[in-house]
Structure formats: structure tokens, C-alpha cells
Amino acid sequence: xxxxIKVSKELLRELEELKKExxxxxxxxxxRQLIRGEKALKKSHFGSLPELEEFQREExxxxx
Numbered sequence: 001x002x003x004x005i006k007v008s009k010e011l012l013r014e015l016e017e018l019k020k021e022x023x024x025x026x027x028x029x030x031x032r033q034l035i036r037g038e039k040a041l042k043k044s045h046f047g048s049l050p051e052l053e054e055f056q057r058e059e060x061x062x063x064x
Contacts, residue, residue: 007015015027024030 015030018024018030018034019027022030022033024033
């Protein structure tokens with residue numbers, strides 16, 4: 001089922017550029033790629049060990 005969304009002319013120009021750059025067949029494909037990229041980016045920020053403490057260098061590790 002298709003639907004219509006309203007976007008500004010500026011955003012349409014940006015979508016057109018992305019469509020050409022990525023050689024996408026449709027705006028839907030461009031939007032799906034952007035959404036996938038956003039989800040993957042957020043997932044990578046959390047890491048697999050959130051309870052791990054922040055790394056702290058010891059004085060003996062320094063070479064200065």
C-alpha cells in the first residue's frame with residue numbers, strides 16, 4: 001500500500017542527490033538505507049559490555 005508524505009523542497013533536493021549518489025531505484029530505497037544506517041549506528045554506540053568500567057591508564061603504561 002503506497003502513501004504520500006509531505007517534505008520541503010530542500011529535503012526533496014537532498015533525497016534526489018542521495019538517490020543519484022547511491023544509484024537507488026526509488027526514494028523508498030533511499031529512506032530504507034538511511035533508516036538501516038541509523039539503527040546500525042545506534043546499536044554500535046552501546047557496545048556489548050555496558051557494565052565494563054572505563055579504561056584508566058596506569059602510570060607505568062606511559063612513555064612520556
